[in-house]
Amino acid sequence: MAIEQAVDSERMESFFRRLEAKGMDALWRQRPGDRTGGAPFPPFRWRWSDIESFVQEATELVRPGPQAERRVVLLGNPHVPGNLGATHTLTAAVQTVLPGEIAPSHRHTAAAIRWVLRGKGTITMVDGEPCEMNPGDLVLTPGWCWHGHINQSDGPMVWMDSLDVPLVGALQAMLQEPYPDELNPATKPVGDSYARYGSGSMRPVWGSTSSPISPLLTFPWSQTERALHQLAKIDASPFDDVAFQFTNPLTGGHVLPTIGCWIQMLRPGVRTQAHRHMTSAVYQVFRGRGSTIIDGVQLDWEEGDFFALPPRAWHEHVNRSTEHEALLFSTNDLPVFEALNLYREEPYADRNGHQDVIGSYEERAG
Ligand SMILES: [Fe+2]
Ligand SMILES: [Fe+2]
Numbered sequence: 076m077a078i079e080q081a082v083d084s085e086r087m088e089s090f091f092r093r094l095e096a097k098g099m100d101a102l103w104r105q106r107p108g109d110r111t112g113g114a115p116f117p118p119f120r121w122r123w124s125d126i127e128s129f130v131q132e133a134t135e136l137v138r139p140g141p142q143a144e145r146r147v148v149l150l151g152n153p154h155v156p157g158n159l160g161a162t163h164t165l166t167a168a169v170q171t172v173l174p175g176e177i178a179p180s181h182r183h184t185a186a187a188i189r190w191v192l193r194g195k196g197t198i199t200m201v202d203g204e205p206c207e208m209n210p211g212d213l214v215l216t217p218g219w220c221w222h223g224h225i226n227q228s229d230g231p232m233v234w235m236d237s238l239d240v241p242l243v244g245a246l247q248a249m250l251q252e253p254y255p256d257e258l259n260p261a262t263k264p265v266g267d268s269y270a271r272y273g274s275g276s277m278r279p280v281w282g283s284t285s286s287p288i289s290p291l292l293t294f295p296w297s298q299t300e301r302a303l304h305q306l307a308k309i310d311a312s313p314f315d316d317v318a319f320q321f322t323n324p325l326t327g328g329h330v331l332p333t334i335g336c337w338i339q340m341l342r343p344g345v346r347t348q349a350h351r352h353m354t355s356a357v358y359q360v361f362r363g364r365g366s367t368i369i370d371g372v373q374l375d376w377e378e379g380d381f382f383a384l385p386p387r388a389w390h391e392h393v394n395r396s397t398e399h400e401a402l403l404f405s406t407n408d409l410p411v412f413e414a415l416n417l418y419r420e421e422p423y424a425d426r427n428g429h430q431d432v433i434g435s436y437e438e439r440a441g
Contacts (some may be wrong), residue, residue, distance in 0.1 A: 165355065
């Protein structure tokens with residue numbers, strides 16, 4: 076019996092080698108590294124104090140234009156293959172435009188969002204619509220839209236960019252081209268899409284009734300903040316506390332086919348219950364300080380920080396302040412998972428929905 080097994084094993088190895096030589100393999104073959112669950116890469120955090128100093132230094136090193144199409148500091152997660160994305164599907168970056176500068180227009184198949192952090196008086200031109208940018212505003216630049224930025228104020232402008240570049244790259248669909256002139260011209264008034272679709276519950280009686288891309292391009296902070304406080308009075312999610320998904324006003328679905336955008340308020344002292352899901356996300360701490368416990372590891376954050384949540388990782392959020400709310404903006408790949416029927420979500424069943432904290436991010440990061 077033992078001899079037979081040895082012969083079989085030898086023959087099997089030979090079979091594998093001959094398959095490989097012809098560009099084939101056996102599906103039953105076990106490989107180290109095959110995974111069935113758990114987060115595929117660890118979380119990562121970028122401190123605002125680091126980002127801010129690099130962004131400042133970048134203003135001394137380059138100007139938008141021929142030297143650098145965009146003055147962008149990319150938050151590349153060293154644990155993600157290729158180190159291009161904050162997660163395997165989404166990039167996160169911080170862009171700055173100084174007074175009088177123009178980031179020249181271009182277009183690309185990758186879609187983008189801008190989440191404004193500092194400054195005012197800058198316009199993002201999106202297919203001829205001048206979109207104003209103020210802190211807390213969300214501005215969309217859907218795929219293949221001409222877009223550029225111009226700072227007409229007397230102060231620097233800083234915002235978060237998040238794009239679907241890793242996903243589009245994996246699909247071999249990344250195309251980009253420059254606009255023939257510096258900035259694509261305005262063909263619509265400022266606030267055009269907001270005037271048409273900004274009410275949230277009405278639309279003009281003419282025009283399209285459906286689109287996979289939100290026709291509303293700007294979501295002003297004043298409206299977002301008011302909505303959070305109104306919802307906080309009546310309801311909240313056990314996993315995300317007071318949380319909104321920004322929506323396409325025509326469909327009620329996501330704003331873009333590949334990027335979901337969320338804003339959430341963790342009320343003072345709130346600790347959410349843990350859950351996990353198929354999607355990944357990159358968070359920007361707009362206000363406040365707290366922690367997110369990811370697979371038992373406590374990752375502390377404070378205003379300005381960014382952190383990446385890997386797919387399938389258990390996570391819960393804590394607002395460490397008992398007086399002030401914490402506000403988290405995030406982008407996620409939920410639209411893709413929903414469209415492909417791949418979305419799954421699971422609550423953490425043990426210990427009333429809370430994980431044991433088994434270490435800190437600082438310890439793990441060394
Ligand atoms: Fe762009
Ligand atoms: Fe979650």
